[in-house]
Amino acid sequence: MAKVPVQFTLNGSENAEFIESGTTLLNALRDKIGDTSPKGGCHQGTCGACSVIIDGELKLSCLTLAETCNGADIKTTAGLAEGGVLHPLQRAFLDAFATQCGFCTPGMIMAAKVLLDRTPNPSREDVVDALSGNICRCTGYEPIIQAVLVAARANSRTAA
Amino acid sequence: MAIRRGRGVAAINYPTGMNLGGDPTQALVHSTPTGNFMVTLSSVDLGQGMKQIMAQICAETIGVPTDRVVVDTADTDTGPHCMGTFASRGTHRAGNAVIQAAKEARQVMLEVAAEELEVNASDLETDGQGNIQVKGAPQKSISIFDVALSAHFKRGRSISGRGMFLIPRSYPEKETGAMKPSTCYAHACTVAEVEVDDETGEVTVLTVKNVFEIGRALNPKMVEQQLVGGSWMGISHALYETTEPYYPNRDHGGTDFNQYLMPGPGDLAQTEIVVLERPSADGPFGAKGPGEMCANPQIPAVANAVFDAVGVRIDTLPITPERILRALKARAAS
Numbered sequence: 097m098a099k100v101p102v103q104f105t106l107n108g109s110e111n112a113e114f115i116e117s118g119t120t121l122l123n124a125l126r127d128k129i130g131d132t133s134p135k136g137g138c139h140q141g142t143c144g145a146c147s148v149i150i151d152g153e154l155k156l157s158c159l160t161l162a163e164t165c166n167g168a169d170i171k172t173t174a175g176l177a178e179g180g181v182l183h184p185l186q187r188a189f190l191d192a193f194a195t196q197c198g199f200c201t202p203g204m205i206m207a208a209k210v211l212l213d214r215t216p217n218p219s220r221e222d223v224v225d226a227l228s229g230n231i232c233r234c235t236g237y238e239p240i241i242q243a244v245l246v247a248a249r250a251n252s253r254t255a256a
Numbered sequence: 257m258a259i260r261r262g263r264g265v266a267a268i269n270y271p272t273g274m275n276l277g278g279d280p281t282q283a284l285v286h287s288t289p290t291g292n293f294m295v296t297l298s299s300v301d302l303g304q305g306m307k308q309i310m311a312q313i314c315a316e317t318i319g320v321p322t323d324r325v326v327v328d329t330a331d332t333d334t335g336p337h338c339m340g341t342f343a344s345r346g347t348h349r350a351g352n353a354v355i356q357a358a359k360e361a362r363q364v365m366l367e368v369a370a371e372e373l374e375v376n377a378s379d380l381e382t383d384g385q386g387n388i389q390v391k392g393a394p395q396k397s398i399s400i401f402d403v404a405l406s407a408h409f410k411r412g413r414s415i416s417g418r419g420m421f422l423i424p425r426s427y428p429e430k431e432t433g434a435m436k437p438s439t440c441y442a443h444a445c446t447v448a449e450v451e452v453d454d455e456t457g458e459v460t461v462l463t464v465k466n467v468f469e470i471g472r473a474l475n476p477k478m479v480e481q482q483l484v485g486g487s488w489m490g491i492s493h494a495l496y497e498t499t500e501p502y503y504p505n506r507d508h509g510g511t512d513f514n515q516y517l518m519p520g521p522g523d524l525a526q527t528e529i530v531v532l533e534r535p536s537a538d539g540p541f542g543a544k545g546p547g548e549m550c551a552n553p554q555i556p557a558v559a560n561a562v563f564d565a566v567g568v569r570i571d572t573l574p575i576t577p578e579r580i581l582r583a584l585k586a587r588a589a590s
């Protein structure tokens with residue numbers, strides 16, 4: 097199959113790849129670029145494990161063709177930590193024991209990040225709503241919800 | 257036609273491990289030249305926290321901080337034999353094997369330290385911070401780092417140990433058929449409160465209160481997350497999840513995440529857990545196997561709660577609205 101050039105920003109750095117037409121962004125990120133933080137749970141848009149942020153919007157990378165991402169600004173969980181310091185969401189997930197097997201975690205964190213970027217002081221309902229597209233098979237939703245609320249409070253403290 | 261409330265209770269005994277042809281797990285422990293410890297296992301961590309627990313067990317036994325231990329569960333072709341991490345056996349079986357291996361390694365470590373300090377190995381103790389010292393005279397000490405270097409480059413010793421834990425196969429008694437399939441039981445009890453709509457058959461779980469008796473919680477936070485998650489999995493088994501709703505007929509069976517009913521963050525019931533610690537006699541530091549048990553008592557508790565609410569016994573899982581409505585109809589007809 098013909099390869100197409102694709103160029104986008106991933107976690108702040110420029111990426112240019114030749115990618116087989118029809119490749120999903122999930123497969124491009126994991127297999128071509130080596131960012132394995134988005135996970136492939138279902139490859140059909142129902143589990144949320146592959147969630148990434150494209151131009152500020154939460155997207156399922158398994159349902160996004162890589163070639164449609166030309167010029168896009170893509171963020172994944174792998175790019176959240178800055179200079180070895182964990183992002184408040186990562187910190188809160190660790191502190192709250194909000195991961196068990198960890199497979200859903202990067203998707204949860206991406207969904208939570210988009211929520212907090214828009215709604216810095218979310219209610220519990222806001223958090224549940226924001227995470228409702230993400231499945232956790234370890235069924236650890238309660239600590240995940242708590243972690244997002246804690247991260248929101250931590251953010252508002254540093255902003256104040 | 258009304259929304260009816262019900263409450264159900266259920267208690268369970270949960271065995272740790274299997275009784276097939278015997279239930280073995282092996283472990284190997286060795287030190288690196290710089291005094292870190294490797295635990296080699298074939299027991300796989302599939303997200304239940306096995307590596308963390310084995311590191312804690314090894315560290316506690318040898319007397320070093322947990323971050324000095326690395327657990328390698330790489331390959332069942334090349335690692336020491338394990339029956340597998342299933343039947344809630346990982347912590348109990350592999351943990352016991354790790355203790356045995358770590359004890360042997362600790363003994364060699366103390367012997368090398370004794371040679372370096374020119375004392376008897378039996379007079380030495382670890383300080384838990386990475387040093388070995390003379391009992392009662394802590395100023396006379398040597399770091400485990402230096403002990404490992406000495407073992408590797410000077411004394412030609414391998415600071416290592418072998419561990420094997422085996423529950424032998426139990427055969428049924430000829431007369432009675434009685435057998436001892438397992439050595440160690442965990443226990444749990446759940447009270448579930450539900451609302452059942454007797455017009456639609458829909459069940460809403462209001463509260464789930466669980467008590468788990470798990471021996472000893474080796475890592476209380478990890479135990480808590482497993483129990484809380486497991487409790488909700490139990491509810492999910494009771495009410496939603498199946499691949500064959502009309503078993504043995506495959507019709508309407510879910511084939512992917514789209515059709516397979518799993519709870520999401522919006523479906524949580526108010527959940528409470530209480531952990532009781534009654535250390536088991538043969539468990540590593542008293543631990544039992546809480547793994548699968550945490551998702552069991554909720555199922556009969558919900559079935560009992562549904563019976564309490566609308567007076568029908570559903571004995572096939574999951575307890576779907578359809579099954580409830582059919583049972584209500586059958587009762588009305590009889």
Ligand code: FES
Nearest residue numbers: 137138139144158
């Ligand atoms: S892998 Fe994309 S939603 Fe499941």
Ligand code: FES
Nearest residue numbers: 196200232233234
């Ligand atoms: S932590 Fe295992 S799927 Fe969420």
